[in-house]
Amino acid sequence: MTFEAPATETDLTTQLSMFNNAVTAHVDGIILAAQNPSALVGPVEHAEKQGIPVVTVDSGVSPNVSDCFLATNNIAAAEAIAQYAAQKVHGKGQYAIIDFNQESSTGIQRPQGWQLGMKKYPxxxxxxxxxxxxxxxxxxxxxxxxxxxxxxxxxxxxANDRCVLGIANAIQAMGLKGKVFVAGFDADMGEVGDIKSGLINAAILQYPYQMGYEAVEELVAIKHGQHVPKQIDTPYMLVTTQNVNSPAAVKAISQYIQGYKG
Incomplete structure (x- = not known):
């Protein structure tokens, strides 16, 4: 097994080249986190015509032409954290979104889900x-x-860890901690520390280790001629300043930070 990734998450040209090179080498299978849901459709279809199974993970292709797609239901997760946040500010005020891109499926779906949650709070x-x-x-x-x-x-x-860390930095610099409720996605050490301190109030944590593990399992199953689901929704957890030290939250954070114990 080999792992390849572009230097940045916006380098679609390099990802396309890597994918096409893997197809040319006729690898046994490909696990793909697509940087653009439409640009990778043709290459995925071509790979499968060559007898190479493709499992997409986290960020899929649209339409879903891969053999199996594993990901958090980003719309449902973002809607859930939006409703939680709206309740915490008593359904009144103003809000803004910082997204990381509008090219990947995750970048598109998380703001969509958030806005769905906000519709219930005019x-x-x-x-x-x-x-x-x-x-x-x-x-x-x-x-x-x-x-x-x-x-x-x-x-x-x-909409992801970099977005919410930037927001948290701005809140800290402007002395607005406790005055602006900050919600986000994912976790690294900086984000976890900010959740503990209350600078970030809530975040959706996915299970990326489990996502990758299951992707390999599905790819192996396909290679053995077994039927696999077209789509698998992987779990997520709403982690807040109040529950960040709970066993469930520690387990979720350890998916991002190897050896994390709280």
């Missing part, structure tokens, strides 16, 4: 969304711009 007004291209510094600058332009913002959503 007292919360949407002021806008910006893209940070996976840059914490850009997310921080965009968050500060939002907060200066809309001083009544009391809720912000970051």
């Amino acid at each position: 007292g919360l007004k949407f002021v806008g969304m910006q893209l940070c291209n996976n840059s914490i510094a850009t997310a921080e600058a965009e968050a500060e711009t939002f907060l200066h332009a809309h001083p009544n913002i009391n809720l912000m959503f970051g």
